[in-house]
Amino acid sequence: MILRRFLAGSAAAALLALPLVGSPAAAQQEEAQYFPGLPYRSGPYAPSGIPLGSGYADYLAMLQARDGGINGVPIHYEECDTGYNNDRGVECYERLKDSGPTEPAAWHPLSTGITYALIPRVTQDEAPMLSIGYGRADAADGRVFPWIFNPPITYWAGADAIIQYIQAEEGGNLEGKKIALVYHDSAYGREPIATLERLAEEEGYELSLFPVAPPGLEQKATWLQVARQLRPDWTLMWGWGVMNSTAIQEAAAVGYPMDRFIGIWWSGTEPDARPAGQAGAGYKSLNFHATGTDFPAIQDILTHVYDQGNGSTERDTVGEVNYNRGVLNAAVTVEAVRAAQAEFGERPLTGEEVRWGLENLEISLERWKELGLDGFAGAISLSCEDHEGGGSAYVQQWNGSAWEPVSDWIQPRNDELRPAYEASAEQYAEEQGLELRDCSAM
Amino acid sequence: MNTRVLTWLVAVPAVVIGLGLLFQLLSLVEPSLYFTWAYYLEVLIGGTLQGVMYSLVALGFVLIFKASSVFNFAQGSMVLFAALTMVGMIEWGLHWTLAFLITAGVMVVLALVIERVVLRPLVNQPHIILFMATIGIFYFLDGLGQTLWGSDVKQLDIGIPRTPIFILESVFEGGILVNQFDIVAAAIGGILVLVLAIFFQKTRIGRALRAVADDHQAALSVGIPLKTIWAIVWSVAGFVALVTGVIWGSKLGVQFTLALIALKALPVLILGGLTSIPGAIVGGLIIGAGEQVAEVFLSTFIGSAIQDWFAYVLAMLFLLVRPQGLFGEKIIERV
Numbered sequence: 001m002i003l004r005r006f007l008a009g010s011a012a013a014a015l016l017a018l019p020l021v022g023s024p025a026a027a028q029q030e031e032a033q034y035f036p037g038l039p040y041r042s043g044p045y046a047p048s049g050i051p052l053g054s055g056y057a058d059y060l061a062m063l064q065a066r067d068g069g070i071n072g073v074p075i076h077y078e079e080c081d082t083g084y085n086n087d088r089g090v091e092c093y094e095r096l097k098d099s100g101p102t103e104p105a106a107w108h109p110l111s112t113g114i115t116y117a118l119i120p121r122v123t124q125d126e127a128p129m130l131s132i133g134y135g136r137a138d139a140a141d142g143r144v145f146p147w148i149f150n151p152p153i154t155y156w157a158g159a160d161a162i163i164q165y166i167q168a169e170e171g172g173n174l175e176g177k178k179i180a181l182v183y184h185d186s187a188y189g190r191e192p193i194a195t196l197e198r199l200a201e202e203e204g205y206e207l208s209l210f211p212v213a214p215p216g217l218e219q220k221a222t223w224l225q226v227a228r229q230l231r232p233d234w235t236l237m238w239g240w241g242v243m244n245s246t247a248i249q250e251a252a253a254v255g256y257p258m259d260r261f262i263g264i265w266w267s268g269t270e271p272d273a274r275p276a277g278q279a280g281a282g283y284k285s286l287n288f289h290a291t292g293t294d295f296p297a298i299q300d301i302l303t304h305v306y307d308q309g310n311g312s313t314e315r316d317t318v319g320e321v322n323y324n325r326g327v328l329n330a331a332v333t334v335e336a337v338r339a340a341q342a343e344f345g346e347r348p349l350t351g352e353e354v355r356w357g358l359e360n361l362e363i364s365l366e367r368w369k370e371l372g373l374d375g376f377a378g379a380i381s382l383s384c385e386d387h388e389g390g391g392s393a394y395v396q397q398w399n400g401s402a403w404e405p406v407s408d409w410i411q412p413r414n415d416e417l418r419p420a421y422e423a424s425a426e427q428y429a430e431e432q433g434l435e436l437r438d439c440s441a442m
Numbered sequence: 443m444n445t446r447v448l449t450w451l452v453a454v455p456a457v458v459i460g461l462g463l464l465f466q467l468l469s470l471v472e473p474s475l476y477f478t479w480a481y482y483l484e485v486l487i488g489g490t491l492q493g494v495m496y497s498l499v500a501l502g503f504v505l506i507f508k509a510s511s512v513f514n515f516a517q518g519s520m521v522l523f524a525a526l527t528m529v530g531m532i533e534w535g536l537h538w539t540l541a542f543l544i545t546a547g548v549m550v551v552l553a554l555v556i557e558r559v560v561l562r563p564l565v566n567q568p569h570i571i572l573f574m575a576t577i578g579i580f581y582f583l584d585g586l587g588q589t590l591w592g593s594d595v596k597q598l599d600i601g602i603p604r605t606p607i608f609i610l611e612s613v614f615e616g617g618i619l620v621n622q623f624d625i626v627a628a629a630i631g632g633i634l635v636l637v638l639a640i641f642f643q644k645t646r647i648g649r650a651l652r653a654v655a656d657d658h659q660a661a662l663s664v665g666i667p668l669k670t671i672w673a674i675v676w677s678v679a680g681f682v683a684l685v686t687g688v689i690w691g692s693k694l695g696v697q698f699t700l701a702l703i704a705l706k707a708l709p710v711l712i713l714g715g716l717t718s719i720p721g722a723i724v725g726g727l728i729i730g731a732g733e734q735v736a737e738v739f740l741s742t743f744i745g746s747a748i749q750d751w752f753a754y755v756l757a758m759l760f761l762l763v764r765p766q767g768l769f770g771e772k773i774i775e776r777v
Contacts, residue, residue: 044699046593185747211747215699218706220488221737221749228484228619229476229738242699245595249693253621255606271595275695279604314592 033070033337033348034100035060037079038092038109044215045084045241047271048322052110053079054313055326058301061312063334065304070337071346076101082114089114093121102348106130106333106358112188115148122147127351128336128358132329133265133288137191140388140418141425142359143436147351149358151332152380152391153288155238156420157412158264159192161393162286163199164410165262166234175204180232182222182239182247185211189238192264195420196236208232216243219250227254237263244272248280258282262395269321273398281400288393289328289377291403293319297372298327321403328377335371336361359384378409384439388421390414450724458486465739475742480614485738486731491624493730494631495693498686499703500710500722501635502679507716508655509675510561512572516579518704520680523583524549525687525696526591529598538600542688549680557673565668566658584701593698598691602626627689634685635723638678642719651675655717712757715767724768725757732756 039053040046057077064075078099080092089109097104107122107129109115115135122129123146130149131139137154139145153161167174181196183189193209200207208230210222216239226235235256239247244267251261259282263272268285276283293299298319306315317323340349340357349357361382368376378392395407429436462482469477499521506514514520527548531541560575603626608617642648654661654671662668687696690703714725733749733756741748760768 041593042588044697044702046588047595047697050593209746213747213750215702217694217699217703218492218733218749220492221485221734222746224481224485224488224619224734225738225741228481242694242697242702245695245697249604249695253604253606253623254619271695271697275595275597275697277597277599 031348032074032076032101034102034104035075035077035333036093036096036100036104036107037077038082038089038096038107038111038114039079040084040110041081043083043085048241048266048269049084049110050313051317051320051322052326052329054311054317055323055328056108056330057312057326058305058318059297059327059330060334061305061310062297062301065308065310066300070334071341073341073346073348082109082111084111084113086111086113086117090117090121093118097125097127103127103350105337105349105351105354108132108329108333110134112136116187119145119148125351126355128355130329130333130358132332133325134188138421138424138428140386140421142384142387143439144425144429144434145387146437147355149382149387151361151382151387151389152377153393153412154388154417154421155188155191155264156195156417157388157391157414158286158288158393159195159236160199160412160417161410162236162262162264162395163196163203164412165395165407167203168407170233177205177234178208178230178232179205180208180210180226180230180235182210182212182219182226182235182237184216184238184240184243185213186240188240192236192238195417198420212239212243212247214243215241216246219243219246220253223247223250223254223256227251227256233260235261237261237267239263239267239272244269245275248273248276248283251283252276252279259284259397262286265321265325265393268396268403270403271322273403278400280398283398284395284406285398285403286393287321287396287403287405288391289324290375290405291319291321291324291396295373295376297331297376298324300372301327324376327373331371331373331376332361332363332380335363335367358382358387361389378411384437461735468739468743472742475739477739478614480610480616480618482735482739483610483614484618484620485734487618487620488624489731489734490727491620491628491730492734493727494628494723495686495689495726496706496710496730497723497726498631498634498682498689500707500714500726501638501719502682502686503704503707503711504714504716504719504722505638505675505679505682508719509651510572510658510672511569511655512576513716514679515573515576516583517679517683517707518701519580519583519587520549520552520683521687521690521703522696522698522701523552523587523687524680524684525598525691525700526587526596528684528688529596529691529696530591532598533596542684545684546681549684550677553676553680554673556676557669561672561676562669580701584698588698595695595697596691598688598696600688600692602692623693627693630685630689634682635719638682639719641678647671647674706753709753709757711767712754713760713768715769718767718769721767721769728760728768729753729756 040049060075060077069075080096082089082092104127109118112134115131128147135150137156139148139150196207212219237247261283263285265287273280305311336357339360340353344353363380365379380389380391382389392409392411394405394409396403397406465477469475502517528541528545531544532538564572603622606619606621609620611617650666650671653666710725710729714721733753736752737749
């Protein structure tokens with residue numbers, strides 16, 4: 001068993017070290033579209049990073065095996081393990097950016113910290129970077145962040161969606177209700193506070209904040225305050241890594257009702273809820289894509305990649321939350337490449353051309369279906385100004401062994417969020433001395 | 443009765459009541475500070491039980507430091523490796539008791555290998571060299587565990603109940619909430635400490651261990667086999683790591699962040715001293731209770747998420763009074 005796992009790991013590592021195109025590849029590689037990968041397969045966050053990075057790599061491998069690439073253009077994939085470490089993330093970026101046969105199509109740092117570190121570099125290198133479900137919320141303003149994209153939904157929109165869900169559960173009225181936020185005491189964890197405070201003023205609920213010092217191994221005092229002192233009607237969580245599983249178990253330990261405890265999408269994966277087992281049953285979280293393997297595209301991954309022994313993680317992981325999030329990352333990027341190919345021709349594209357594809361990206365519900373991902377995510381529509389795309393999210397609930405959807409898709413109130421993105425982005429532009437891009441000419 | 447014990451018996455309730463009265467007074471001045479005696483005791487009991495688990499982690503450090511004057515940087519990764527191995531065995535279909543016994547054997551083998559491959563070639567080297575060797579062991583075990591057992595977060599369930607219960611309901615309205623898991627974990631920790639105390643104080647090997655801890659050269663000169671003692675003490679530390687890993691793994695899930703719980707032992711060691719088993723225990727209890735009380739009752743004044751650094755502040759405050767730690771050996775330097 002151990003030997004088998006070791007050999008499988010070695011084989012996967014060897015495969016990942018190779019480009020996805022066949023050999024002899026020199027001539028063929030020159031015609032390949034280059035996709036660099038920045039997963040975190042080692043370190044304390046590897047339980048999340050391995051499926052996330054593998055979903056991305058496997059979707060590309062499936063397209064290569066099934067279709068010979070994207071519209072006949074082969075895919076060249078290379079990855080570098082960042083270990084979820086900012087320094088290594090930058091080092092990996094520098095190492096990978098010139099190692100492909102053509103310019104990188106797009107970057108996915110898979111970490112808010114690495115995203116922040118790479119923003120100046122991708123801007124200088126004119127390479128598109130996507131932070132799907134993480135990173136800066138105000139990067140939704142394409143006038144200030146021309147190379148950064150954060151579809152389909154930001155943390156601020158996520159906070160809005162959770163409050164809408166709670167409002168519906170409470171019969172439409174939040175006046176006088178108590179809502180607590182337990183959050184990772186970092187830039188990421190503090191992201192929703194401004195939105196929640198604004199909504200508290202509008203909706204009349206009372207917001208209480210409970211920061212947790214990273215990594216969050218110890219939260220007994222926090223949960224005694226939440227469950228024994230404040231006794232809120234609802235508790236939200238913006239957690240990461242071990243903080244999530246600890247919070248769920250501590251909440252259960254003090255008898256907090258699990259069905260009134262809702263996490264953001266990074267607090268709603270299998271590694272977060274699984275350690276609590278049945279004690280965590282009823283816990284909820286937001287998600288912006290479907291889970292499971294019941295999609296033709298994911299079945300194709302199993303057939304064309306795993307059945308051939310080329311999967312980059314264990315087969316059981318396929319369909320889990322983080323894995324499917326990786327698939328979404330890849331699918332959005334590939335659709336942008338397809339859009340750009342329609343404009344510039346079916347050949348390997350430059351970063352600038354892929355950015356054009358991103359800014360003209362339209363993934364309707366019908367298009368998701370054509371991709372073999374019917375109902376997988378909400379519609380996404382990007383533009384020069386809007387790099388978020390107005391995506392939606394839903395609430396899922398842990399049943400003790402798996403996640404189950406318990407709400408319809410919730411559309412965040414973007415009319416109210418958009419001015420906040422623009423104000424924050426303009427402030428950033430002013431601090432950095434940046435000139436706003438004129439999108440009317442695009 | 444021993445004067446020191448008597449002092450503790452008087453001082454601890456006095457400090458607990460004194461702090462309670464102080465917080466009650468503060469709650470009158472600052473209405474946003476919530477205080478009831480039941481809530482205060484709830485936080486204090488929860489923190490003390492948590493402190494037993496800190497003591498367990500600290501104990502592994504103390505054992506190895508006592509025998510070899512080495513600060514074992516790898517203790518956290520030993521905890522993780524032990525827990526991963528045990529979960530791996532359970533996943534193979536073994537009952538957890540059998541998995542526990544086999545893992546204890548694995549930890550003994552690991553100790554023997556560490557003694558033979560890492561420590562023996564470094565006998566009589568400066569302590570810093572041995573310390574750096576343990577950093578190497580940390581990274582090796584971290585990587586080995588991941589290679590053998592994968593990176594997934596694993597659930598470890600050995601049947602410890604997790605239901606919250608209410609005690610003293612006749613004294614306080616609504617009672618005081620205590621989780622059964624914390625009580626069981628504290629009981630296991632207490633039994634382990636008792637067994638180790640007997641082992642160190644009453645057995646021949648224990649006396650030899652203490653002799654080695656005092657002076658390697660002197661111990662060797664009277665015929666105590668240093669290599670055997672090191673192998674034994676690393677085996678015992680491995681067993682303590684296993685018990686720690688089982689309890690923390692049951693609580694948090696077995697995952698690579700488990701190695702970070704070693705950080706929770708540092709303020710305990712500063713407070714209790716690196717060479718004292720009672721110090722590790724009492725230090726753990728003080729840090730556990732102190733940080734929880736501070737987080738709940740001082741956060742109104744100095745902000746939340748303070749418990750991690752407050753543990754160090756608490757330890758430093760004690761050091762101002764007793765630089766050698768609570769039970770550490772007094773350093774006397776003659777010039």
